[in-house]
Amino acid sequence: MTSKDQMEQINSQPSEEDSCGESTNKGNEDLKKGPWTSAEDEILVNYVDRFGEGNWNAVQKHTKLRRCGKSCRLRWINHLRPNLKKGAFTEDEEQLIIALHSKMGNRWAQMAAFLPGRTDNEIKNYWNTRKKRCQRAGLPLYPPNACHNVSEENVQCSRLSKYSYSYDQPLELLQGSFPDSPDIISDNFQTSYGASSYAMPFADAAGFGSQNYSFANPTANCVEQSTDSEKFLLALHGSVADVYPTTKQFLFQPSGSTPRNCFGSLHGADPSSQSLAPLLGAIPGSYALLNDTFSTYCPTRGTAKLELPSDQCVETDASSRLSCPATPVSVYNVQSPSATVSVQSNFVSPWKSGPMLRQAHVLSDAEKEPSEMSSITSTIKPNDVFECSGLSINDMELYSTAVADSYMESPSALVSLQSKCFPPWKSSPVLQEAHVLSSAEKEPPLKSSSVTPIVKSSDVSECSINGTELYSSPVAFDRYVKSPSATIPFQSSCVTPWKNVPLRSVLQEGHAPGNSEAKSSEKRSVTSIMKPNNVICSSGLSINDREFNSKPVVADTYVGSPPATFSLQSKYLTSWKSDPVLVEADAFDSAEEEPSKKFC
DNA sequence: AAACTGCTCAACCGCGTTGCG
């Protein structure tokens, strides 16, 4: 019997109860509450091994566990699932939590997406403790001069009324931006951007020293910056290297967001390296949190609704524009240095939550109308950062920043970049020029990879290196590949401290659905050159808007020599196959110095 | 040593959301 069959069998069984919280108590008198025992844990782990996550209410039916589904889910998520990080928060994590909370409010689950291996419950507990401690000590939760702390009532208010903002906060903060988060992505909101900075001298019990958090928003300044990109980069670098020599780079993508490249903490990166600039400018929906410099991109899309974080004010100027970040650009079909190339840009449209790039690809395969396709025609240089702005779609203007991640034949070729947007209601493309922000940097050679993947709806993968080192949330595929020989350009974006170019990986060795070998779990592996602090995000295909879900993955094992390879294994849950599905990642042959610090 | 206090954290609870028939 396949796991799918097993699950169907489970599902076919009549449900006798609701979860414990809403339980009608029909026959649930024997459900246990309270702390879990190791025996119960073992039962639950065995159940998940066999049937996979989900169907929590079925646990009780198929095991001797007398726990409600809700309790099982919580136990698994908070304690039993692999790659959970135990122990106290590190200083970095604490700072990140505070920074995230200042931007997101009490959205613990979203914050957890930025902290691999940490649960929302942990973060929530930490924050509540911190809040209590600060209140008792008379210390502000946030930097005193930020002047934007809001009461819990405001937090609630902002949550209840997405249009209820307070305006008594400094403009700098109003112009601060949200980190991209799943909820924010799904929520349409509107804000205005502006490069801003303010001093945030932390002096609280959490160990903050005096620090400056500057909120630079390249998107808002795209025109200005793009006309003088070097100035922008210099300023960026200066703020990092000159002022804060111990800067750490954080680039995040929440796990629950739509599939775009994710980045985690980058330690050991040379702050003065120009490679940072494209990163800072290139990550859609991400924000760069430097130890002392906190840069954000505010991804917005769709009609204007904004769920404010607890202490965030947003200018609600009707003229403010929606901004839409883009993901790194993939370059295809480079014909000549000056020739036109087809670039696929992961724009996120207001009418689709998934990146246009992938949707376009899929739609193209399906021979559907290119209504949601966004293409950029350009001649570009590797690592160039593009500010693609002004894709006005139905009163919503899309902004984006993109980085080319493929080396073009002539690194010195200068380009003009045009975006073509094909909204559903337009028959002709909208052309938009973009700006090249940085000079060329030659991309290291990539190892070729071959793939023959088969992925299926509801497939879930988890990444790990040597079983433990990587932390990621499941990546779900939502679409069958039509034949075993089909190729799914599953992209595992790895941002190394020495490169701002994502590694690319693809699924390999697929099996057709319905295979009798089907079992509940599979493994696939990614072979790539990795170093500690490499951050990987499995940002695979999104075919139906939002099925992909991944967290940044941090590799904390140094591979002996830079060009070495290692096996990145992902637990891959499918219903038709038991053998590992291999994923081979493109690997860089670069031999940069080893990062000096570990992040995880 | 006992009582008290504060803290941490696991677990529960209620509600909102989503998916599906």
Place this chain on the structure above:
DNA sequence: TCGCAACGCGGTTGAGCAGTT
């Protein structure tokens, strides 16, 4: 369109532990 079930999230609770009196 509606109702239901499952899931997910944020708020709350309380047990257990450590430190202090």
